[in-house]
Amino acid sequence: MPSDSARRFRPDLLGLAWVAKRLRDTVMVNGPQPPSDILSGHDERGGPSQRPHAAYVPLANVGWEHADGELLGMALVLPRELSPHRSKPAMLDEVKGSPDNEAHRSALVDHA
Numbered sequence: 001m002p003s004d005s006a007r008r009f010r011p012d013l014l015g016l017a018w019v020a021k022r023l024r025d026t027v028m029v030n031g032p033q034p035p036s037d038i039l040s041g042h043d044e045r046g047g048p049s050q051r052p053h054a055a056y057v058p059l060a061n062v063g064w065e066h067a068d069g070e071l072l073g074m075a076l077v078l079p080r081e082l083s084p085h086r087s088k089p090a091m092l093d094e095v096k097g098s099p100d101n102e103a104h105r106s107a108l109v110d111h112a
Helices: 013-030 088-096 102-107
Strands: 055-060 071-077
Touching: 013 055, 013 071
Parallel strands: none
Antiparallel strands: 055 071
């Protein structure tokens, strides 16, 4: 019988882009409606946003001798240039859908 690690789904590094897309899709469906250009990267007409926007980033085990490319987690990187009325904590609350879920907030990576 295969070990637990052999049965786990482990996308290769190219497959991690798909995982990042799925995170973005989840935020687009479950986040505020309509999604802001900061979260979606698109303006109200569906074209590319002209403002800095969030990046959905897979965090892989890379860059050292025993690296195997395994997905370690995901990060939502928010732009540094958020306006004062769009604070990063408020944006994180929008993304996670609940202002009181501190465990979920700590799972999101804030680029300071």
